[in-house]
Amino acid sequence: MGCSKVAGSFEMIILSRLLVGICAGLSSNVVPMYLGELAPKNLRGGLGVVPQLFITIGILVAQIFGLRSLLASEEGWPILLGVTGVPAALQLLLLPFFPESPRYLLIQKKDEVAAQTALKRLRGWDDVGPEMEEIRQEDEAERAVGFVSVLKLFRTRSLRWQVISVIVLMGGQQLSGVNAIYYYADQIYLSAGVKENDVQYVTVGTGAVNVLMTVCAVFVVELLGRRFLLLLGFSVCFTACCVLTAALALQDTISWMPYVSIACIIAYVVGHALGPSPVPAVLITETFLQSSRPAAFMVGGSVHWLSNFTVGLIFPFVQVGLGAYSFVIFGVICLLTTIYTFLVVPETKAKTFIEINQIFTKMNKVSEVHPEKEELEEFPPSTRGQ
Numbered sequence: 001m002g003c004s005k006v007a008g009s010f011e012m013i014i015l016s017r018l019l020v021g022i023c024a025g026l027s028s029n030v031v032p033m034y035l036g037e038l039a040p041k042n043l044r045g046g047l048g049v050v051p052q053l054f055i056t057i058g059i060l061v062a063q064i065f066g067l068r069s070l071l072a073s074e075e076g077w078p079i080l081l082g083v084t085g086v087p088a089a090l091q092l093l094l095l096p097f098f099p100e101s102p103r104y105l106l107i108q109k110k111d112e113v114a115a116q117t118a119l120k121r122l123r124g125w126d127d128v129g130p131e132m133e134e135i136r137q138e139d140e141a142e143r144a145v146g147f148v149s150v151l152k153l154f155r156t157r158s159l160r161w162q163v164i165s166v167i168v169l170m171g172g173q174q175l176s177g178v179n180a181i182y183y184y185a186d187q188i189y190l191s192a193g194v195k196e197n198d199v200q201y202v203t204v205g206t207g208a209v210n211v212l213m214t215v216c217a218v219f220v221v222e223l224l225g226r227r228f229l230l231l232l233g234f235s236v237c238f239t240a241c242c243v244l245t246a247a248l249a250l251q252d253t254i255s256w257m258p259y260v261s262i263a264c265i266i267a268y269v270v271g272h273a274l275g276p277s278p279v280p281a282v283l284i285t286e287t288f289l290q291s292s293r294p295a296a297f298m299v300g301g302s303v304h305w306l307s308n309f310t311v312g313l314i315f316p317f318v319q320v321g322l323g324a325y326s327f328v329i330f331g332v333i334c335l336l337t338t339i340y341t342f343l344v345v346p347e348t349k350a351k352t353f354i355e356i357n358q359i360f361t362k363m364n365k366v367s368e369v370h371p372e373k374e375e376l377e378e379f380p381p382s383t384r385g386q
Contacts, residue, residue: 002082013081020084025305028281029297036285037101037293038122040131041352045221048282053214056273058087060207067200106132107139107290134352138289141354148292150299158366162287163299165345169230169280170300172337174307176237177330178272180315181265182206184326188261191251206269213273226279226286227347233275234338240268241331248324276337286348286356 004012031051039047066072071080099118106115115135119128153159185206189199221229244264251257280300288296318326346359 001084002078004081005078016081023088025301028304029301032281033285033293033297034101036282037103037290038099040123041350042222044286045226045282045349046218048285049214049218049221049278051281052278053211053218056207056211056214056277060204060211063200063204063207067204068197102131103135103138103290106135107142134354138354141357142289142291148295150295153292153295153299156292158361158364159288159292161344161363162296162360165287165340166280166284166296166300167303168337168340169276169283169345170303171307172234172333172340173276173280174304174311175330176234176272176276176334176337177241177311177327178268178277179308179311180319180326180330181268183315184319185265188248188258188265191258191261193258206265209266210269210273213270214278217274217278220274221279221282222349225347225349226283227341227345229275230279230341230345231275231338233271233273233277233279234334234341236271236274237268237276238331238334238338240264240271241327241334244268245325245327245331248327283345283348286351286353287360289353289357 001013001016004010004016028051032048035047035050036044064070065080065083071077071083099121100114102115102119102122105111105118109115112132116128116132119131120126123131148156148159153163185203186199189202190196194202217229224232241264244261247257247260247264251261284296284300285293315326318329322328344363346356346363348356351359
């Protein structure tokens with residue numbers, strides 16, 4: 001992309017965007033899964049939120065570099081697009097030194113020595129016996145299952161509520177209107193009296209709030225729990241959508257309503273950054289065992305990007321048709337996702353993968369398990385030491 005202007009080829013940009021999209025699609029699934037498998041259970045939530053933190057940092061960096069005074073100019077745009085290669089180059093240099101997931105090594109590769117070596121390297125001490133025992137128990141529990149494909153994931157009764165939860169949470173994350181809020185933000189800032197040249201700086205400020213609240217989520221996800229953050233986040237987003245609808249409808253008649261609209265945008269960003277943005281990926285890692293986790297991330301990632309694409313495609317038309325009342329749709333989705341989370345999604349903090357799986361076994365009402373069709377219903381008592 002950085003060389004496209006010199007080459008005079010827009011085709012290079014199209015091809016490069018395709019490659020970047022493939023990388024983003026893979027990374028958004030593999031990174032949280034990898035970190036979730038590496039993390040001890042008392043840090044799993046915090047580490048699971050870290051990918052979302054760096055996504056928000058990336059958005060903020062892009063917003064800063066995209067200022068007209070920096071690289072958003074006729075001369076600077078090839079550099080702006082080419083900068084994408086810097087983190088990719090760092091990854092290529094550093095990733096070969098990363099250890100493989102101990103769970104992957106023991107459960108799928110059946111290499112206990114390599115798994116123990118990787119775990120010692122990750123933890124920094126030699127006494128990894130309790131964690132190795134927990135992974136062995138998960139291996140025993142999954143021995144009869146084998147690899148779970150996406151098709152088998154949907155057919156397996158003991159995974160029914162886990163799959164439904166993934167679809168609802170990943171769909172709710174994107175269909176709740178986070179991209180529409182950013183799309184509409186510039187217009188709201190302009191209507192509030194922000195000068196056109198200054199809107200870009202207010203947008204950067206919104207990105208900074210997003211980063212700050214995601215940092216908070218990293219530290220409170222183990223304290224408050226995943227379920228609470230989802231309920232809090234979607235509730236805040238629902239309230240913000242309702243108030244924003246009223247503020248947009250009344251902004252031409254009440255002089256101070258545009259400022260209420262700005263407050264609603266900030267409140268929405270805060271709520272989404274606390275729960276809906278980071279937590280669903282954490283829950284996919286935690287609610288599926290090793291054999292079914294890759295297929296679950298494939299389903300979750302597909303729902304995520306399809307929902308993202310849908311909102312980006314239809315929102316401009318919805319905005320033309322409904323105007324200020326566009327956000328009623330997003331408010332309804334936030335409310336429905338909140339209700340589903342309250343009724344169905346269990347708390348998973350400080351629990352092993354096996355303990356979480358037992359919770360869903362009861363929810364799925366699996367009384368008889370057939371190894372060729374179902375994941376094992378009863379597991380040995382989990383080791384609680386870390």
